[in-house]
Amino acid sequence: MRALIACDLTFSAHAGAAIGLVPVxxxxxxxxxxxLTDTLAENLYEVLNIxxxxxxxxxxxxxxxxxxxPRRPAARPPAADQHADARPARGPRRLHRRVRRRRALDRAALSGW
Structure with missing residues (x-):
């Protein structure tokens, strides 16, 4: 470490808001x-860079x-009516199958089938 700049929460929030034109x-x-929010923290980084x-x-x-x-998002607990390992009713695979089926029907219609 070559230098240290310490900021309390009040200064950090107001400095980050000021440079980003965020209302008080x-x-x-x-x-x-x-x-701090992510936006205020990023703005404070710019102030400290200067x-x-x-x-x-x-x-x-x-x-x-x-x-x-970087902050990791907090883990969300499963809904009360859903088990932790249950898949949603309309998962990506089902949607992908429907898209492929629709495209095949469109191609067939265009080819005059």
Whole structure:
């Protein structure tokens, strides 16, 4: 580590909102939730990238902020009427079969069958 810039949630939300022209209500909502939205986090990265450029001098290593790891979506529990391993009624395979069947009928109609 060559440099460190620390930001609290309030500054992070307002700085991310300011550079992205997000209304102040968006920043306040993030503060109430206790976490930044993906948009505010991306905008804060840009603010920190500009701040890091102040430390870049000739002959020294180029500094840039580290990106946080991407967020993984939370696992959704299965619906009450559906088992965890059950497939939906109209899955991709069934839809694909219907599309292939429809295309075959269209080709047959065009060929005068």
């Amino acid at each position: 209500g968006g920043a306040e909502a993030a503060i109430e939730d206790g976490k 701040a890091a450029s102040m430390f870049n001098v000739v002959g020294a290593d180029h500094l840039k902020p580290a990106r946080p790891p």
